[in-house]
Amino acid sequence: MRLNKSNELLTSFSKAGIILRPSSPELKPIYENIKSIFEKYNIEVFLENNSAKMINKKGLQLDELCEKIDFLVSVGGDGTLLSVVRKSYNYKKPVLGINLGTLGFLTDISMNEIENFLKNFTNKNYRIDSRMLIEGTLNLNSFVAFNDIVITRKSISSMIKIDAKIDDKHFNSYYGDGIIISTPTGSTAYNLSVGGPILYPLTEAFLVTPVAPHSLTQRPLVMPADFEIEFTITDSQGAVVIADGQDIYELEENDSIKIKIAKQNAKMIHRCERNYFDVLSEKLRWGN
Structure with a gap:
């Protein structure tokens, strides 16, 4: 829409x-x-x-x-x-x-x-x-991003494992360098550089794009704006969450981040x- x-x-x-x-x-x-x-x-x-x-x-x-x-x-x-x-x-x-x-x-x-x-x-x-905009919530603290929220590995020497739920129902497990969750505006940023699609900036949807996935069956998804996705880190090394390439947060094993469309x-x-x-x-x- x-x-x-x-x-x-x-x-x-x-x-x-x-x-x-x-x-x-x-x-x-x-x-x-x-x-x-x-x-x-x-x-x-x-x-x-x-x-x-x-x-x-x-x-x-x-x-x-x-x-x-x-x-x-x-x-x-x-x-x-x-x-x-x-x-x-x-x-x-x-x-x-x-x-x-x-x-x-x-x-x-x-x-x-x-x-x-x-x-x-x-x-x-x-x-x-x-x-x-999209809103991320981790440890009861929320933040917004205009372009994207990236979940990526802490160490360059290993891949990261992430489980994903949509509205509390498991839908995928990602294994690779990370995931980009981008707005339509952010579709021409990091998302584009890893082969994700371009969305018209006034579209009411957001993108979930894997970064260098271990499996070639993992593809970018265009998600309706009323969905909420929860990503849980199943990697013992934890993960790094980056908002718009600028604000950085850390997640440990079994920590989760919920991402949805921001209220305004x-x-x-x-x-x-x-x-x-x-x-x-x-x-x-x-x-x-």
């Missing part, structure tokens, strides 16, 4: 919270340039505290920032945007991605496009897409003319 594009627009867009790519103090002049362009369109800019410290500015803690602003701006690449979405999940703020990276599946506004975008933005000529979606601000299939064609060089 395909999710509809949201008809939602911001009721107010006069205050933006900016989060910069970490460990990049060279972004100071870029931030100053972005700030001046936003202010030209009467949008007040606030800087997140860690980003501010990095470039010797004053900033606000994330919770204070999200309470104050109308939308967030991620400045960096897709990795920066993934982190911003996860950290701001509870505040339900739409996120605009400014791309300073190379691939840019998620961050579609380049530096030289900011002014033209803001002209359209302030005239309400933009869209907000609603992207599905991420809201992404895009140009009206942005076309997902054009992005795929450009980034994956289809037809070349």
